[in-house]
Amino acid sequence: MDFDFSPEEQKFAEEVDAWLVENRDPVVMDHHRENFTQLSDTPERRAFMKKLAAKGWLGMSWPKEFGGQEIEGVYEYILNEALSKHAAPQIGKGVGIIGKTLIRHGNDFLKQKFLPLILDAEIEFAVGYSEPEAGSDAANMQLRADKVEGGWLLNGQKMWTTSAHFADWYWVGARTDQDKPKHDGLSLFLIDMDNPNLEVQSLPTIGKDTTNQVFFDDVFVPDEYLVGQRGKGFQMISEALDLERFTMFTLSPIANRSEVLADWVKEAKRDDTPLKDDTNVRRTIAHIMTDTAVAKALSTRFVCAAKSGGKPPTIESSQYKLFTTSLSQRVCKDALDIQGHEGTIMEGQDDAPLRGRFEGAYRATMNETVGGGSSEIQKNIIARRHLGLPKNF
Amino acid sequence: MDLDLAEEQQMVIDMAKAMLEEHCPTQLVRDMEDDADGVPADLWKQMGELGLNGLLIPEQYGGGGLGLLEGAFVYEELGRAMAPVPHFVSSVLSAKVLLAAGSDAQKDAWLGKIADGSAILTTAWLEPQRGQGEKGIALEAKTEGDGFKLTGRKRSVPYASVADQLIVLARSEAGVDLFLVDPNADGITKKQLLSQGREPQYQLDFDGVTVSSADRIGEAGSGWSTWNAVMHEGIILLAAQAVGGADRCLRETVDYANQRVQFDKPLGAFQALAHYMADASTRIDGGRVLVHEAAWNADQGRSISRFAPMAKLFCCETYRETTRACAQIWGGVAFTIEYDQQMFFRRAKALQLSWWDTPYLEELIAADVLD
Known part of the structure; x- marks a missing residue:
């Protein structure tokens, strides 16, 4: 060890x-x-x-x-x-x-x-898996790909394509076989984002940036841009997630916010009294730092499992994602609770505590327990694959 | 960076696990609850013979000379088995206090006996209406001639009826001092107070108990710093114990959730229940790595002033929360004496409240971060 x-x-x-x-x-x-x-x-x-x-x-x-x-x-x-x-x-x-x-x-x-x-x-790439009818149920994609001479015609809609407004190419899952079971009818395509039959519509969020929905109206994709075998799309999507554990979301920004908050508390005063002398504030900081250490321990756990090169560390990364995203939100919430009324001053103004870092982060982290597999999906994975509980949905 | 176990480490775990499975069935744990002495002779003998009682004691005193990490592996197994043994007070706290500050004569007198299990030492630390920090030590050690007279009351002294020696924290002119005291000395009255974890705990009244200056452990006034350092190491092991208890509680609950059918489905097929168990497993698996990291840092000679309280805070909270959630899955039967769940439920809370409780640990961490 x-x-x-x-x-x-x-x-x-x-x-x-x-x-x-x-x-x-x-x-x-x-x-x-x-x-x-x-x-x-x-x-x-x-x-x-x-x-x-x-x-x-x-x-x-x-x-x-x-x-x-x-x-x-x-x-x-x-x-x-x-x-x-x-x-x-x-x-x-x-x-x-x-x-x-x-x-x-x-x-x-x-x-x-x-x-x-x-x-x-x-x-730069954009990734298109989610759709209006394919959220947590990712295999339920309905974007339709019909075989035509020399390629495929795509019709339908994607949701939550964060990079669509600046990416060069689009990595898209689409249904090539309408009659097969839902996991077996999907294929992957690469599509030039300049295709005139693609329409990117911005979906502003309460976070730092926009996300997008993308509409496909007879988008023609030449045969050679079908990735891998027809019908193997869902397997490739799952495999890529397993291959990519090392670069999935990082701990540093979350650990950094815990440190930033602690450093701010050390200096801040309320009613002429150091904030760090407040028992409630001290308790909160103790729990944030402890949970941050646990998040790091869980990341060590999945990195070591990934390094060992055996089976993909699906369980370890689900546990890490579940714990860390919820911690990330809690740190922002606790920071605003500590800052009180001044915490509401919107980010970007010099008069806000820490220039509103936590006001902004509170909004920006809202989606972390949803995107990339919601907390509930992670718990289902842990329950079934780690604990051996029955399928529950 | 790797979390793999060395072969010898795996052997320590396998040995402890196998011995506890054979010699520490749940019925034994039940039998020992509220017992006045509370030490099962066969189990204690087995632990001594396998070297577990001297695990952390250097080889020169007949111990195994292993580190806190190996200690943590063993403590996870002790926690899993709910082993009713005085190991923590004797082989961890008392041994480490003597190692850190004891005279050669004190070490020679007791460490070998602790290591082979032939002597049990315990610690007399807490007092009524007083806290868990240095200020909490009020039992008076009044200088008299060449020695001291101890007067005051101690609470929550584990295994006092079978102890061969007490390590008493007392307040002298110099500050806090540690003394080796014969528990059967004149002027000591013992009274058993039943406890939530059901291990034997005693209230001890000291009425002018005479101790010599040779019985003081370490320099005058150095008692708290010795105790504080030893406790930091000790609570890492208790965090491991909490992980073991929580893990077994969860595993037994998972088995039950796979078998018990309601509304034509196993309980585990209900997400509301499955998600409790997924959350518990995440905290247990993360807590275990945190414990190992804390112990590893201690063994590397690095500071554990933050890691140690974090490990106990998180793992004891996890144990308590796991037993609460599991009780929901078992339903009404968890409330009965007949089922084992109540044993975890009580022990989890008792462990969280003992040996530095949540507010004390929070303050240790906050002080390390903020002050």
């Missing part, structure tokens, strides 16, 4: 950290964007990702024949934790879900076209 990184891992973590300090840029790295910092959605952030690519830090875990370095996934975990700690964009969908799925299942054309673009940070 060892709770430290190996000397090589530690060296890499320090190298990344030093590089991020050297390349600090408030336009690219802004903690107030909370969970949206991970997106490279502006020219400045895309330029930053190009610099990261030049360091050779994209696709490190890929096979060498596709331009990777075949090193352990834990290095991508270390990289993403460092990026998120500095509120920089993260490696994610391209290197992870799309790159790794193409390497395993894509045809030569797709591999040759997309893998180099991913490694060079020349491309």
Whole structure:
């Protein structure tokens, strides 16, 4: 048992950290964007990702024949934790879900076209799984793909495509076989976001950014842009989630908010009395720091399980996600409770405590227990696969 | 970073598990509840023979010389078995107090006997209407001649009827001092007070009990800092004990939820109930890693001033919450003496309240973070 990184891992973590300090840029790295910092959605952030690519830090875990370095996934975990700690964009969908799925299942054309673009940070993707009728029931996608001469015609609607308004390509699940059972009728496609028959509609949120719904009106997709085998879409989506545990949502931003709150409490006063002398405040901070340590322990648990290379750490990551997202929300709620009436002053104003960091984070984290598999879905996974309880839905 | 167990660590766990399965059935735990002495001879002997009583004591005193991490593995098993033994007060607290501050003569006199189980030491710490910090120690140690006279009342002294020696925290002119005291000395009156966890606990009245200066452990006035450091290590083991208790409680509940049918479905097929169990398992599995991290840090010689109270706070809260949620799944039978659930339910709360309770631990953590 060892709770430290190996000397090589530690060296890499320090190298990344030093590089991020050297390349600090408030336009690219802004903690107030909370969970949206991970997106490279502006020219400045895309330029930053190009610099990261030049360091050779994209696709490190890929096979060498596709331009990777075949090193352990834990290095991508270390990289993403460092990026998120500095509120920089993260490696994610391209290197992870799309790159790794193409390497395993894509045809030569797709591999040759997309893998180099991913490694060079020349491309941004949007992912389209959710639909009005496919929320937690992800396999219930209804977006219809009909076979036509030379390709497919797609009609229907996607929901919650966060990156649709800036992405170059769209990674989409669609129903290619209407008569098959719902898990067996789905396929994956790559679609140029410039396709004129795609309509992106912004859905403003109470968080830091917009999300989108996307409408498909006879969108033609050539045959060669079908990813892997027809009908294997759902299996590939599930497999990609399992492959991507190392780059799933990071702990650093949440641990960072706990530290920011504690540091603020140390200095703040109310009625001329230090806030840190208030017993209720002290209790709250004690529980936040304890639960943050438990979240870190759960992340250590899934990273170690993923490193071991056995079966995918589905249970470990479900437990981590369940506990950590709920903690993330609680920290923001507790912070506002401590700040009291001043906590309501909206983010971005100098007169707000911490410039309204927690007013904004309270809104931004609302969706964490829903997106990426809701807390209830995680509990169902844990109940069935970990505890051996019967199927309950 | 890895959470794999070394072969020897796995052997320690397997050994403890196998021994407890054989020598500590639940019926034994029931039989020992409210017993005046509360030490099952066979189990205690087995633990001594397997080296568990001397696990944390250096080899030069006949112990195993293992670290807190191995201790945590064993304590998870003790918690799972609800083992009714004086191990914590004798082999952990008393042994560590002597190791940290005892004279050579004190160490030679007692550590070997603690290690082989032939002597039981216990600690007399808490007092009525007083707290769990340094200020709580009021029992007077009045200087008299070459020694001291102890006067006052101690509460919640475990296993006092079978103890060979007491380690008493007392208030002297110098501050808090620790003394080795014969529990049968003149002037000591013992009274058993039944407790929620049903292990033997005594109230001890000290009426001018004479101790010599050679019975003081460590320098004058150093008692609290010794006790505080030993407690920080000890509560990591109690956190492991809580993990073990919670884990067994949950597993037995999962088995029941798979068998018991209502509305034509097993209970576990109802999400309202399954989600209680999923939450409990997440807290238990996370708490276990936190305990191991705390123990590992202690063994590396790093500070545990934050990790130790965090581990006990979180794991005891988890144990209590697990037993509460599991009681909902069992329904009415959990309320009866006949079913074992009530044994976990009582022990979880008792453990949370004992050996530094929630407010005390919260304050330790807050002080470490904020002050």
